[in-house]
Amino acid sequence: SMLHPLYDALGFTWVRGRGLEIESFRNEPGAPSDRFLTSPYYHLLSNKLDHLRRRLDPSLPSEFPVFDDLRLIGVTDYLAFVHSFNGNASQGMMGSWSTDSAAGFSDSMISALLRIQNHLAMATKMAVLTKLADNMMTTYLGGDAGRRVLDGQIKRGEGDTIRAALVMGDMRGSSRLAETSGREIYIDTLNQFFDAVAAPFNRKGGQIMSFIGDGFIAVYPCERHRSQSEIACQAALAAARSATARVTDLNLRRKEKGLTDIKFGIGLHVGNVMFGNVGLTDRLTFSVFGSAVNEVQRLQVLTKKYPHSILASKDFASYCGASNWLTLGSEELAGIKQKLTVLSPDLSGALAVDEDGALEPVYDRRSDAEQVMLLHRDAARLSAGDPSKLQ
Structure with a gap:
């Protein structure tokens, strides 16, 4: 066992x-x-x-x-x-x-x-x-972080500065769902959301660093030159398309059962982050930190303002090929000095079941x-x- x-x-x-x-x-x-x-x-x-x-x-x-x-x-x-x-x-x-x-x-x-x-x-x-x-x-830290901890990187402050494509995802309407439904329904819905939206970001170079309430943060580490940044950002964008397809498929199944749709928001960004341990001397967490993390979090929040479930920074879009992006405008983000140009990807091709067979469970x-x-x-x-x- x-x-x-x-x-x-x-x-x-x-x-x-x-x-x-x-x-x-x-x-x-x-x-x-x-x-x-x-x-x-x-x-x-x-x-x-x-x-x-x-x-x-x-x-x-x-x-x-x-x-x-x-x-x-x-x-x-x-x-x-x-x-x-x-x-x-x-x-x-x-x-x-x-x-x-x-x-x-x-x-x-x-x-x-x-x-x-x-x-x-x-x-x-x-x-x-x-x-x-x-x-x-x-299971609890992710593949890369888990290996670092097992290799002895366990002291507060230990870590590295890395470049990465960043993903911040969040489920919409979870507070209302928690108030109006029972604990089991709420947890089951939350897990369905993670299965549909978060799972694609935990493969093909991506790793989910942590789950935060009804949201998550994922990273695609890359080297500090353009070709590697392109690979990381394009992988994150492909996962975002996959998440969209999976949610579409999931909501069709939920509709057949008389359940409401699950909605979400995702922010996409790229930048340098601190990757390592913070917390108390005897109680640590291993995650990513820095201004780029704050920026991707605020991009995710902007999906509540715009009628788009996925938003990205101009830097991120530039590594993916900007021809399939819709520029929405410049936003002044809280705590960020420079305005950030916000774009949304074309998701017209993300309506079919993805290569994983969508949400069909495999046992x-x-x-x-x-x-x-x-x-x-x-x-x-x-x-x-x-x-x-x-x-």
């Missing part, structure tokens, strides 16, 4: 002659099938056993459905085990050993395999600790181990009188 917001578990399967296969399994909505209820792992968990051993006799009915699959590859003997970490039944390792030897496992082999389980569990846990740390840093299949661990977890919560937390 893995500590990750998207993935429940990592699966490692080794078959002689095929080598090792590693799979990450996402949490997929839906009730588990009867196959999982009749699996060896669930049998172990529900009966509080640490292992079971079965000889597979082709002349007898299979005790567990998976035995039918194992027989097809010649398995004659099977040993399954469960090892929890720190007594936590939902965090640990489960697995099995199989052999196609005609004689099966000898008693000494079984004893040896059971004897090494503690060592195997410890080695497995240690092997994934680095991956777990990387998962958490990437990896869930492993048998994940299914039974979730069943065991839910059963424990139900017995503890907490059915509200069942999946």
Whole structure:
């Protein structure tokens, strides 16, 4: 089992002659099938056993459905085990050993395999600790920032001045929605907004630095010369077009359910920013700061004034090719000495479903181990009188 917001578990399967296969399994909505209820792992968990051993006799009915699959590859003997970490039944390792030897496992082999389980569990846990740390840093800080923190950039004031294309996004009408709808509806709508609008800015060179209430800030770091600035700004503009397409698709689906449209505003800018740690000595945040960040934030606010959901500075537009931009005028931004020329991109080609398939969810299949661990977890919560937390 893995500590990750998207993935429940990592699966490692080794078959002689095929080598090792590693799979990450996402949490997929839906009730588990009867196959999982009749699996060896669930049998172990529900009966509080640490292992079971079965000889597979082709002349007898299979005790567990998976035995039918194992027989097809010649398995004659099977040993399954469960090892929890720190007594936590939902965090640990489960697995099995199989052999196609005609004689099966000898008693000494079984004893040896059971004897090494503690060592195997410890080695497995240690092997994934680095991956777990990387998962958490990437999830909460973003890829680049997470790597910097893991590499030791953890002191207040540490950081670099970088050039980057900057994106500031915000959902419109969220305050009214929070006041007129329940908590679950509000959070679900906010997550739909982030899935539609923010997700495109977290790929192809972009990284979301932080979520601020119902908004977000993203950066596309680049070198300090024109060609790299063009690549960064054009990638950010492509993501803005993708976000527009995704919102269009999302709102069509929401309309079918009788829900109101989600509206948004995005500011696009380019400039030098400080990229690093600020905060208290013992409580820091890793983000971007500087006058360029203030400017992109004010550009985003201007989408409330103009009838355009995406606004950009002249500097940003110049790196994207200004022929497809509508100049709206010059604005005197609060706290900014010079007026900023504001433009809006032509979004006429952003009405089709984007290359990601818009908002169609993609789920990896869930492993048998994940299914039974979730069943065991839910059963424990139900017995503890907490059915509200069942999946």
